Amino acid sequence: MSRFCKTLIVMAVAAGTAGSALAFDRYQGIGRPATAAEVQAWDIDVRPDFAGLPKGSGDAIRGMDIWEAQCASCHGYFAESNEVFTPLVGGTTKEDIKTGRVAALVNDSFPQRTTMMKVPTVSTLWDYINRAMPWTAPKSLSADEVYSLVAFLLNLAEVIPEDFELNQDSIREVQERMPNRNGMTTDHGMWPGASASKGGIGNGGKPDVKATACMRDCKKEVVLASALPEHAQDAHGNLAEQNRPVGGVRGVQTGAPAAEGAQAGGDPLLALATEKGCMACHGVANKIVGPGYNEIAAKYKGQADAAASLFEKVKNGGQGTWGAIPMPPQGHVKDDEIKQLVQWIMSGAKAQ
Amino acid sequence: MALNDARLGRVKPAPENFLTDEDIQSVKDGRRDFLRKAFLTAGAAMAAPAVANAQPAGDPAILELPPWSKMLGKPVAANPYGQPSMYEKNLVRRESPGLTRVSGSSVSFCPLQGLFGIITPSGLHFERHHQGWVDIDPNKHRLMINGLVKTNAVFTMDDLMRMPSVSRIHFIECGANTGMEWGNVAVPTVQYSHGMISCSEFTGVPLKAILDMCGADYKKGRFVLAEGADGSSMTRTISMEMIESGEVLVAYGMNGEMLRPENGYPLRLVVPGVQGVSWVKWLRRIEVGDKPWATKDEAVHYIDLMPDGLHRQYSSIQECKSVITTPSGGQTLLDKGFYNVSGLAWSGRGKVTRVDVSTDGGINWRTARLETPVLSKALTRFNIDWVWDGKPAILQSRAMDDTGYVQPSYGQLRAVRGTKSIYHNNAIQSWKVVESGEVSNVQVL
Numbered sequence: 127m128s129r130f131c132k133t134l135i136v137m138a139v140a141a142g143t144a145g146s147a148l149a150f151d152r153y154q155g156i157g158r159p160a161t162a163a164e165v166q167a168w169d170i171d172v173r174p175d176f177a178g179l180p181k182g183s184g185d186a187i188r189g190m191d192i193w194e195a196q197c198a199s200c201h202g203y204f205a206e207s208n209e210v211f212t213p214l215v216g217g218t219t220k221e222d223i224k225t226g227r228v229a230a231l232v233n234d235s236f237p238q239r240t241t242m243m244k245v246p247t248v249s250t251l252w253d254y255i256n257r258a259m260p261w262t263a264p265k266s267l268s269a270d271e272v273y274s275l276v277a278f279l280l281n282l283a284e285v286i287p288e289d290f291e292l293n294q295d296s297i298r299e300v301q302e303r304m305p306n307r308n309g310m311t312t313d314h315g316m317w318p319g320a321s322a323s324k325g326g327i328g329n330g331g332k333p334d335v336k337a338t339a340c341m342r343d344c345k346k347e348v349v350l351a352s353a354l355p356e357h358a359q360d361a362h363g364n365l366a367e368q369n370r371p372v373g374g375v376r377g378v379q380t381g382a383p384a385a386e387g388a389q390a391g392g393d394p395l396l397a398l399a400t401e402k403g404c405m406a407c408h409g410v411a412n413k414i415v416g417p418g419y420n421e422i423a424a425k426y427k428g429q430a431d432a433a434a435s436l437f438e439k440v441k442n443g444g445q446g447t448w449g450a451i452p453m454p455p456q457g458h459v460k461d462d463e464i465k466q467l468v469q470w471i472m473s474g475a476k477a478q
Numbered sequence: 479m480a481l482n483d484a485r486l487g488r489v490k491p492a493p494e495n496f497l498t499d500e501d502i503q504s505v506k507d508g509r510r511d512f513l514r515k516a517f518l519t520a521g522a523a524m525a526a527p528a529v530a531n532a533q534p535a536g537d538p539a540i541l542e543l544p545p546w547s548k549m550l551g552k553p554v555a556a557n558p559y560g561q562p563s564m565y566e567k568n569l570v571r572r573e574s575p576g577l578t579r580v581s582g583s584s585v586s587f588c589p590l591q592g593l594f595g596i597i598t599p600s601g602l603h604f605e606r607h608h609q610g611w612v613d614i615d616p617n618k619h620r621l622m623i624n625g626l627v628k629t630n631a632v633f634t635m636d637d638l639m640r641m642p643s644v645s646r647i648h649f650i651e652c653g654a655n656t657g658m659e660w661g662n663v664a665v666p667t668v669q670y671s672h673g674m675i676s677c678s679e680f681t682g683v684p685l686k687a688i689l690d691m692c693g694a695d696y697k698k699g700r701f702v703l704a705e706g707a708d709g710s711s712m713t714r715t716i717s718m719e720m721i722e723s724g725e726v727l728v729a730y731g732m733n734g735e736m737l738r739p740e741n742g743y744p745l746r747l748v749v750p751g752v753q754g755v756s757w758v759k760w761l762r763r764i765e766v767g768d769k770p771w772a773t774k775d776e777a778v779h780y781i782d783l784m785p786d787g788l789h790r791q792y793s794s795i796q797e798c799k800s801v802i803t804t805p806s807g808g809q810t811l812l813d814k815g816f817y818n819v820s821g822l823a824w825s826g827r828g829k830v831t832r833v834d835v836s837t838d839g840g841i842n843w844r845t846a847r848l849e850t851p852v853l854s855k856a857l858t859r860f861n862i863d864w865v866w867d868g869k870p871a872i873l874q875s876r877a878m879d880d881t882g883y884v885q886p887s888y889g890q891l892r893a894v895r896g897t898k899s900i901y902h903n904n905a906i907q908s909w910k911v912v913e914s915g916e917v918s919n920v921q922v923l
Contacts, residue, residue: 157633157691160623168624168705168762173767241778253771257711309788310791311784313790317795319719320700349923350910368568370592374805377568377808406580
């Protein structure tokens with residue numbers, strides 16, 4: 127081995143021990159080790175075996191207060207609301223808690239498929255609420271608050287009593303009571319990796335449906351199983367306006383006007399309202415969680431001082447004017463943006 | 479014979495706003511075959527004088543020079559970022575009314591009915607967000623690697639864009655594409671039935687190269703968690719086998735420019751052949767682990783309900799599927815005669831090897847032409863000649879991939895999976911053509 131080569135090796139070893147511990151000489155100067163604090167800040171996932179679950183505790187009683195202040199506006203007081211998202215709780219029974227299989231998934235005894243009917247693992251609820259809820263202010267809850275909220279939802283589903291203390295240890299018992307804990311199967315061919323027998327998931331990619339490619343006289347008759355129902359004919363706006371005006375075909379003229387907000391581009395204030403999360407709770411014309419903007423404009427028409435009080439209301443939140451559901455404080459929006467939005471609402475906001 | 483001067487007086491595409499109040503009323507009354515008649519009248523009214531005195535001489539569109547032939551056009555860079563023609567405004571992303579309740583957790587569908595070839599224009603790429611979309615400052619974006627690695631590491635965008643890059647064309651399809659149609663026909667056009675798919679050229683770094691740098695434990699670490707930097711911090715479990723194959727990319731480029739914010743600017747995961755939810759947008763973190771994570775979008779959603787009440791979990795591959803995009807639901811054929819029936823085929827397991835087309839609802843089939851390029855886990859364009867004789871027809875396409883898998887009919891798919899699975903509906907699509915030329919969505923078993 128020549129001296130030249132040896133020098134290279136020595137240099138490589140030196141680089142490996144000093145500074146960056148990243149292993150590829152080829153990519154010198156790229157990437158750096160993460161600090162422990164950095165990993166802690168971002169590594170928030172919780173697995174079904176509770177790896178990653180922070181210590182803490184809570185119960186349904188405390189959970190109810192947080193729920194009513196921060197969650198009920200979208201999900202309803204009993205997590206039953208279907209207005210913003212599918213109901214979170216409902217459709218599970220005492221029997222399901224025993225068997226670990228939700229009967230309503232087979233016998234259709236419940237109109238929706240709620241979160242609690244499907245979720246097999248309690249870790250999933252903890253992980254998701256912690257990372258993503260409340261929807262307009264994710265990652266704002268403390269670990270204890272997340273424990274309390276999970277306890278609240280589990281109590282609504284009668285999985286645990288209201289004084290049950292949920293913590294990093296007792297959550298393991300709760301897993302054994304999850305109504306759909308035995309409701310999943312991985313026996314399918316749609317995992318793109320090793321099979322279960324080789325440390326992966328599923329059957330190793332074997333498809334469940336086997337069709338053949340017949341070419342001639344493949345069947346005696348054509349059975350039409352379904353056609354577009356009458357009520358759906360016009361539900362997607364005017365199809366003539368959704369097709370190119372040149373070529374071998376044209377769009378069919380259908381009756382209904384284009385759906386609200388379906389058009390691309392448009393009003394910068396609508397974009398601002400969308401960006402700031404206002405549109406999650408307000409439609410332009412219609413109520414979602416809060417009143418429609420045009421309803422608000424109509425209510426305060428001709429009241430010169432309304433803009434100032436509405437500014438305060440949006441900034442600080444509040445309830446009672448339109449119903450029991452509160453609007454959370456919109457502190458993440460700058461003052462002058464709130465003013466612009468209120469001005470836009472008052473002057474008859476349009477959907478496009 | 480195609481080129482004969484009798485055709486100068488034939489049905490013409492009607493001008494805009496040619497519909498009378500009566501016509502519009504007739505739609506409202508449910509008479510849906512009026513359009514072709516309206517074309518006929520509008521065409522006749524326009525054509526009559528032209529045919530009478532222009533017949534010997536020719537078409538006024540040729541004989542009377544149009545303004546654009548007699549003027550100076552617009553200067554360069556009038557649109558610094560170019561825009562489609564003003565005549566193309568109909569082809570935009572659209573939501574399906576009533577599908578979701580709030581547009582921050584919703585879908586906008588790609589207008590497949592008007593697209594050509596296999597590449598989706600970036601501004602028309604379908605969108606699926608769970609917690610709205612964000613536009614991230616690329617200089618403040620970081621990618622962290624942790625878990626079963628020797629060195630937990632952080633990469634800036636500068637770091638990633640200095641590394642050797644690859645560019646690859648792949649489709650991305652939402653697992654719920656065609657999900658509204660499991661039980662019965664629900665939507666009128668291919669935009670809403672199949673528009674949660676797009677295909678782009680993605681540029682980035684194979685995730686394998688980055689994991690190698692960090693000293694990933696490939697023996698124990700057979701699963702990887704990908705996590706987003708947005709409010710939802712979406713998470714999904716990815717198989718290490720796919721990463722080891724070099725297919726999985728950490729991508730910043732799309733169709734020659736940076737990713738669009740709606741598609742994850744400045745960084746997203748590309749997981750070829752796998753449903754879109756795994757292509758985590760605004761990617762901030764990759765964790766190597768020894769078990770899957772059962773995240774919200776693999777324990778509550780993106781699970782397929784089977785008739786026995788069990789859900790299939792971690793069902794990720796998008797199986798072989800195809801659809802005719804022209805002519806398709808909600809369109810009207812202009813006239814009898816020749817058409818280029820055109821569509822898209824794809825497979826999450828590899829290359830499309832063949833597409834057959836039927837015009838009689840699946841009794842007889844003919845093999846279509848596959849246009850180049852035919853790439854693995856990418857959209858493939860197919861075309862086939864068709865002379866419409868003016869009689870009712872049912873158009874279908876059926877794709878096959880290089881594993882030998884054949885796209886199933888609704889009857890075959892439902893026999894195994896029932897009708898409530900929501901996800902992974904890859905059944906053969908049928909479009910019914912009636913005498914008026916109108917095309918509509920139907921299902922054939």
